[in-house]
Amino acid sequence: MTKISLTRRSFLAVSGAVAASGLPSWTVPARAAGLAPTRSMRGGANNYLAGAPIVDRIGGGGFWMSGTVRRAGDGAPLSGQRIQIWAHTTEGYESDWESHGATLTDENGNYRLEMPQIVPAFGQAHGHLAYDSGDFETVFLRPVMKSSKDKSLEAHFVLKPV
Amino acid sequence: MISGIRAKLIWLAFIIVMITPLVAAATSELLAWRDSIYIMAGFAGIFAMSLLFAQPLLIGGYLPSLSPRNNRKIHKWVGGLLVAMVFIHVLFLWFTSPPDVIDVLLFRSPTPFSLWGVIAMWALFFMGLMAALRKKLRLSLHLWRRIHLALAMVTIIGSVGHALLIEGAMEQVTKIIICVLVIAATAKIAIKYLNQHTPRSGRRKP
Numbered sequence: 001m002t003k004i005s006l007t008r009r010s011f012l013a014v015s016g017a018v019a020a021s022g023l024p025s026w027t028v029p030a031r032a033a034g035l036a037p038t039r040s041m042r043g044g045a046n047n048y049l050a051g052a053p054i055v056d057r058i059g060g061g062g063f064w065m066s067g068t069v070r071r072a073g074d075g076a077p078l079s080g081q082r083i084q085i086w087a088h089t090t091e092g093y094e095s096d097w098e099s100h101g102a103t104l105t106d107e108n109g110n111y112r113l114e115m116p117q118i119v120p121a122f123g124q125a126h127g128h129l130a131y132d133s134g135d136f137e138t139v140f141l142r143p144v145m146k147s148s149k150d151k152s153l154e155a156h157f158v159l160k161p162v
Numbered sequence: 163m164i165s166g167i168r169a170k171l172i173w174l175a176f177i178i179v180m181i182t183p184l185v186a187a188a189t190s191e192l193l194a195w196r197d198s199i200y201i202m203a204g205f206a207g208i209f210a211m212s213l214l215f216a217q218p219l220l221i222g223g224y225l226p227s228l229s230p231r232n233n234r235k236i237h238k239w240v241g242g243l244l245v246a247m248v249f250i251h252v253l254f255l256w257f258t259s260p261p262d263v264i265d266v267l268l269f270r271s272p273t274p275f276s277l278w279g280v281i282a283m284w285a286l287f288f289m290g291l292m293a294a295l296r297k298k299l300r301l302s303l304h305l306w307r308r309i310h311l312a313l314a315m316v317t318i319i320g321s322v323g324h325a326l327l328i329e330g331a332m333e334q335v336t337k338i339i340i341c342v343l344v345i346a347a348t349a350k351i352a353i354k355y356l357n358q359h360t361p362r363s364g365r366r367k368p
Binding site: 041042043045047088089090093094095119120121122123124125142148 | 192194195197255258259261262265270271272273275276327328329330
């Protein structure tokens, strides 16, 4: 039988390898389960107003929110899924009804909606997105822009069937 | 004794330091997309930062032409004003977006800078409460100063961290300058205090 000696060096090597392999094991499901569902982000649901209409564009536009919607497990793209978007923009607050709009994903599970320029609010330039149609578990996202001068922002959903 | 002209220059510099961050923030383009309540919330916070600069200078007697008694009196009043400004800052932000402020107060906000701010706020409010109850507390001057200085340092480090991490109405250069000056002024007081109370020396300066 091989004797395992735990020296400081081997401990560091092993723990380094574990750290390098990615997130701690309890945050990622086993390989067999496939693509893990997206978890709601902290503060994602703030100023959410249910049932925003599907629109071609929110307000005057000039900024693009886009992303993908896939199914947890096999990662299959989900078409026709409603994604609701809102943010503090040059045209209004997150809590203004006019700041909210929704769009549907195309056959490849992509969505894209034009909206007014997002401006920093509460210290960060960020957007809010929701999947809340009920066929899958509800997810609220709150992506932060790398720079408040950006003209677009992406957010991706992996949804878990209810 | 500081000569008249020098005293005036020190006061002028002090007032410029106090108001420059406010003037610079007044030119921020973000204000165009905020209503008056949100703007006032931001400016209450910026003014509080300027007041944090004044506090150590007042109690340390670094501002000329003020008697020690007046220094203490004004320090107390400015302390009360600070509590009021931070209260307005949080209250008006709450009017602007209640769920964001509730997240901050419950330590579950996604924004790291809010944590610094909320720690600074509680340290400041606790200082204010202690100051209001000072006579009842009957602490020795030595203990009072120790606690007050420790809480002041938490307030200042928290406030500086809070301000530096935010992308808001404050202009970047004036923000960094006021933060550095706040830390420098507080450090000066802390060093003065430690020099007065080093047990090894065996002698206390008046």
